[in-house]
Amino acid sequence: MIGAGGAGLRAAVAATERGLSVGVVTKSLLGKAHTVMAEGGIAASLGNVDPEDGWQTHFKDTMKSGKFINNWRMAEIFAKEAPDRVYELEQWGALFNRTPEGKISQRPFGAHTYRRLCHVGDRTGLELIRTMQEKVLATDTKVYMETTVTRLFQNDEGRVVGALAYTRETGKFIHFKAKAVVMATGGWGRIFKVTSNSWEGTGDGVMLAYHAGAELVDMEMMQFHPTGMVWPPGVRGLLVTEGVRGEGGLLKNSEGDRYMGNYDEERMELSSRDVVARANYTEVKEGRGSPHGGVYLDITHLGYDKIIQKLPTMHEQFLKLADIDISKEPMEVFPTVHYTMGGIKIDPETAASNVPGLFAAGEVAGGLHGANRLGGNSLSDLLVFGRRAGEGAAEYVKSNGYSTDIPESAVEEEKKRMLDPLQKQGEGENPYHLQQELQEVMMEHANLMRTGDSLKEGLGKVLALKDRLPNMKASGSTLFNPGWHAVQDVNNLVTISEVILRTALERTERRGAQWRLDFDGPDDDLGRVNFIVKEDAQGEVGIEKRDIPPMPEHLRRLFDENQDMSGGEKTGKESQF
Amino acid sequence: MSDRTNITDIAEMAHAPAYNDDAANTGETRTLQIFRGDGEGGSLVPYEIELIEGMVVLDAVLKIQAEQAGDLAVRWNCKAAHCGSCSAEINGKPKLLCKSRVEEYDGQEIKVMPLQAFPVVKDLVSDVSWNYGVSAQIQPFNPGKEQAPFTMYEEDVERLYEPKKCIECFMCQDVCHVLRTHHKHPEFAGPRFFVRTQWLEMHPMDENNRLQFLKEGRGGVQYCNITKCCSEVCPVDIHITDNSIIPLKERVADEYYDPAKWLMRKIRGNRRNGSANGNGGTRASHKRAEIRTNG
Numbered sequence: 031m032i033g034a035g036g037a038g039l040r041a042a043v044a045a046t047e048r049g050l051s052v053g054v055v056t057k058s059l060l061g062k063a064h065t066v067m068a069e070g071g072i073a074a075s076l077g078n079v080d081p082e083d084g085w086q087t088h089f090k091d092t093m094k095s096g097k098f099i100n101n102w103r104m105a106e107i108f109a110k111e112a113p114d115r116v117y118e119l120e121q122w123g124a125l126f127n128r129t130p131e132g133k134i135s136q137r138p139f140g141a142h143t144y145r146r147l148c149h150v151g152d153r154t155g156l157e158l159i160r161t162m163q164e165k166v167l168a169t170d171t172k173v174y175m176e177t178t179v180t181r182l183f184q185n186d187e188g189r190v191v192g193a194l195a196y197t198r199e200t201g202k203f204i205h206f207k208a209k210a211v212v213m214a215t216g217g218w219g220r221i222f223k224v225t226s227n228s229w230e231g232t233g234d235g236v237m238l239a240y241h242a243g244a245e246l247v248d249m250e251m252m253q254f255h256p257t258g259m260v261w262p263p264g265v266r267g268l269l270v271t272e273g274v275r276g277e278g279g280l281l282k283n284s285e286g287d288r289y290m291g292n293y294d295e296e297r298m299e300l301s302s303r304d305v306v307a308r309a310n311y312t313e314v315k316e317g318r319g320s321p322h323g324g325v326y327l328d329i330t331h332l333g334y335d336k337i338i339q340k341l342p343t344m345h346e347q348f349l350k351l352a353d354i355d356i357s358k359e360p361m362e363v364f365p366t367v368h369y370t371m372g373g374i375k376i377d378p379e380t381a382a383s384n385v386p387g388l389f390a391a392g393e394v395a396g397g398l399h400g401a402n403r404l405g406g407n408s409l410s411d412l413l414v415f416g417r418r419a420g421e422g423a424a425e426y427v428k429s430n431g432y433s434t435d436i437p438e439s440a441v442e443e444e445k446k447r448m449l450d451p452l453q454k455q456g457e458g459e460n461p462y463h464l465q466q467e468l469q470e471v472m473m474e475h476a477n478l479m480r481t482g483d484s485l486k487e488g489l490g491k492v493l494a495l496k497d498r499l500p501n502m503k504a505s506g507s508t509l510f511n512p513g514w515h516a517v518q519d520v521n522n523l524v525t526i527s528e529v530i531l532r533t534a535l536e537r538t539e540r541r542g543a544q545w546r547l548d549f550d551g552p553d554d555d556l557g558r559v560n561f562i563v564k565e566d567a568q569g570e571v572g573i574e575k576r577d578i579p580p581m582p583e584h585l586r587r588l589f590d591e592n593q594d595m596s597g598g599e600k601t602g603k604e605s606q607f
Numbered sequence: 608m609s610d611r612t613n614i615t616d617i618a619e620m621a622h623a624p625a626y627n628d629d630a631a632n633t634g635e636t637r638t639l640q641i642f643r644g645d646g647e648g649g650s651l652v653p654y655e656i657e658l659i660e661g662m663v664v665l666d667a668v669l670k671i672q673a674e675q676a677g678d679l680a681v682r683w684n685c686k687a688a689h690c691g692s693c694s695a696e697i698n699g700k701p702k703l704l705c706k707s708r709v710e711e712y713d714g715q716e717i718k719v720m721p722l723q724a725f726p727v728v729k730d731l732v733s734d735v736s737w738n739y740g741v742s743a744q745i746q747p748f749n750p751g752k753e754q755a756p757f758t759m760y761e762e763d764v765e766r767l768y769e770p771k772k773c774i775e776c777f778m779c780q781d782v783c784h785v786l787r788t789h790h791k792h793p794e795f796a797g798p799r800f801f802v803r804t805q806w807l808e809m810h811p812m813d814e815n816n817r818l819q820f821l822k823e824g825r826g827g828v829q830y831c832n833i834t835k836c837c838s839e840v841c842p843v844d845i846h847i848t849d850n851s852i853i854p855l856k857e858r859v860a861d862e863y864y865d866p867a868k869w870l871m872r873k874i875r876g877n878r879r880n881g882s883a884n885g886n887g888g889t890r891a892s893h894k895r896a897e898i899r900t901n902g
């Protein structure tokens with residue numbers, strides 16, 4: 031398992047239970063992955079608060095919000111299995127807030143029809159990852175902390191049979207021999223300057239898979255969370271949980287208007303993330319922003335006691351880092367890059383990629399969320415498909431016999447490539463600066479409003495950066511050396527950026543997170559396809575437009591064709607921009 | 608394309624609002640002394656940086672890393688005091704670097720060192736892996752035959768929210784003299800793991816008994832002499848001593864120094880709690896009762 035977020039840990043438990051010998055590799059310490067930062071909750075149609083809820087509604091909400099380019103089979107499996115995964119967490123010791131009847135409590139969240147997010151205050155991700163971590167520690171699974179994988183190895187038949195990694199502490203290389211690999215490395219928010227992601231979000235896994243021949247899907251779809259912090263500069267992009275709006279937070283502009291009515295009259299602040307993000311962006315662009323370039327998010331009416339009970343982490347975060355008491359003053363917020371809907375294309379049943387022996391789950395996998403992810407759907411995604419990936423891998427290992435040996439020369443070659451930036455003489459490029467330049471380019475050209483011209487210009491700049499990659503140089507030794515580690519990150523980030531820009535150029539419409547200002551609205555033909563990316567024989571980015579198979583009758587029946595299935599959104603003010 | 612605005616507006620709209628970061632430059636500079644070295648030794652090295660409004664010490668360290676010392680080792684993830692990665696010592700006290708504002712130290716030096724209760728790896732990074740080993744030795748949650756969904760009321764579980772907040776920053780471990788000064792790592796689990804044991808022991812559905820671990824096993828709760836230093840440094844305000852350690856000590860005392868219980872233990876051997884109990888329902892209420900008497 032590469033990755034120790036919710037997905038990797040759940041996969042490890044599944045594979046261990048099936049008798050496999052499992053190792054988990056993670057770049058950070060155990061329990062520090064992005065999963066720990068999730069605040070709002072985990073979506074599952076338990077129906078504890080709204081008994082009308084069921085998998086069908088959850089499925090429908092997920093598809094609608096994904097603007098129907100989601101993989102419907104993944105969404106069906108997901109909606110059906112999410113409740114079991116939540117109960118399983120409870121079985122393993124996780125503790126959620128309770129209803130008066132003694133059941134798991136559920137809160138409302140953007141574009142979920144019913145109150146559906148199981149939560150514990152605003153630290154749900156911590157509860158999830160700690161539960162999974164403790165579950166894994168109690169098994170024989172070996173955990174390799176602070177170890178970074180840099181390459182997958184394949185045998186002559188193209189099967190993945192292992193990986194090379196280095197330990198951050200000493201820089202020592204480890205050659206893992208594995209009959210199957212589950213990629214659970216999370217997303218790539220760090221190609222943008224303003225992001226809720228940590229240093230880990232560099233998309234290593236998607237690039238490892240891509241270079242091994244895996245197909246990627248929906249790479250143009252980046253989620254901008256509507257509410258990131260804006261001030262002071264050090265915290266810009268830090269997430270302000272959607273739970274604030276779930277608990278009744280109101281968005282206002284500098285004129286004191288509660289403007290969401292102009293963008294989505296019905297759902298207001300609890301509209302889907304793409305809509306709210308664009309609304310916030312538009313208000314600021316049109317000159318109704320706050321002094322630091324944000325809009326106001328106001329929860330003061332909830333009162334101190336309720337805030338401390340329901341949003342303690344947010345209260346503390348603002349008080350400590352921004353000198354703002356959110357029970358007395360509104361917060362200043364602006365969209366921040368948050369989540370990657372796209373990723374490795376997988377088989378919904380087994381989470382297998384098209385590369386034999388390579389599985390994927392969690393944020394690094396694509397398909398479930400389509401053009402926009404609903405809040406809370408990620409945490410349940412991790413568990414549903416993490417489990418399936420672990421089981422899929424176990425099945426595969428048991429039914430296939432082959433050696434995991436590869437020529438020693440391949441290992442040596444990779445080590446040499448890794449050590450190169452440390453051995454370079456003379457002047458070289460500073461990887462941190464290159465990363466900053468890339469982040470600026472992506473902020474400018476691939477933001478939440480896009481145009482063809484700007485995307486093309488961005489692509490030109492990224493390709494120019496790509497030419498400079500071989501000049502990167504790191505000083506110091508292999509002992510815990512972040513500069514050396516950053517070289518590797520930047521290599522990945524540049525290629526991912528190229529993929530995003532190229533696919534965003536292909537999708538010439540407005541759909542979910544992909545909002546092309548130079549096109550008017552959704553394009554029905556594009557609503558029936560995904561863009562599939564695969565490295566071609568020359569090592570260049572190959573893009574294929576692939577039809578989405580039609581939805582089977584039992585799922586189609588769930589929708590009211592006229593109202594539900596139009597795909598894009600053209601309500602109110604939105605259509606102008 | 609009827610409602611399309613003209614092209615210059617579109618191009619302008621696609622341009623994210625530019626932030627004026629310069630407005631945040633205070634024009635002042637600040638010097639931080641940062642430990643550079645490894646397990647063998649090292650020294651404090653001064654770095655001067657431009658001071659930016661609202662800056663936390665982690666921002667300063669990362670700025671130094673990006674501009675002056677690419678190989679400066681430091682851990683961080685969330686930048687929001689949620690993950691517990693960035694713990695180190697500022698002027699000798701354990702702190703989350705992402706939660707410590709530079710301006711808090713106006714008029715003082717800022718000396719940043721790695722956690723001292725664990726072996727230093729490099730610069731601001733210590734080897735905390737020992738903690739995960741201890742964690743693995745604690746009997747995990749075990750609800751026996753009981754199957755989720757559980758019926759548990761807010762009043763049954765509200766005491767558990769506090770210990771469950773722990774972000775594993777290990778600062779309590781760092782400050783506890785039993786580890787820091789007396790190096791009892793092989794016999795003493797440390798406050799972090801008393802916090803964990805507390806919620807496990809008090810969970811209404813849990814059947815395991817960890818008192819033996821605390822007293823005779825590697826828990827070593829008896830080494831704690833309730834100095835409360837751990838509670839003082841906890842970044843998420845867990846009252847480690849009052850709400851975790853003291854109740855556990857009481858339970859150990861009950862179990863070990865109550866003559867009747869002592870005799871029972873001799874007779875029954877070290878059988879676990881749950882196996883001696885009746886069905887799930889009684890068990891849950893039995894545990895609940897325990898919570899209440901302790902609360």
Ligand SMILES: Cc1cc2nc3c(=O)[nH]c(=O)nc-3n(C[C@H](O)[C@H](O)[C@H](O)COP(=O)(O)OP(=O)(O)OC[C@H]3O[C@@H](n4cnc5c(N)ncnc54)[C@H](O)[C@@H]3O)c2cc1C
Binds near residue numbers: 033154226227
């Ligand atoms: C601030 C924040 C709040 C959020 N809130 C919510 C919420 O309320 N509800 C919700 O559903 N979702 C939420 N999300 C999204 C959700 O938390 C993430 O999408 C999810 O946790 C991703 O989990 P994962 O297991 O796929 O990957 P991650 O948790 O990102 O873990 C990735 C793992 O892969 C490892 N890794 C990466 N590269 C390598 C490599 N090269 N070698 C070895 N290991 C590697 C990392 O070390 C890490 O262990 C939030 C996200 C953030 C950032």
Ligand code: SF4
Binds near residue numbers: 782797831833852
């Ligand atoms: S109260 Fe006990 S555990 Fe806490 S620091 Fe003091 S001796 Fe250590």
Ligand code: SF4
Binds near residue numbers: 772774779
């Ligand atoms: S109990 Fe507090 S101080 Fe100790 S590890 Fe947990 S969060 Fe840190």
Ligand code: FES
Binds near residue numbers: 682688706
């Ligand atoms: S970086 Fe997560 S606690 Fe400081």
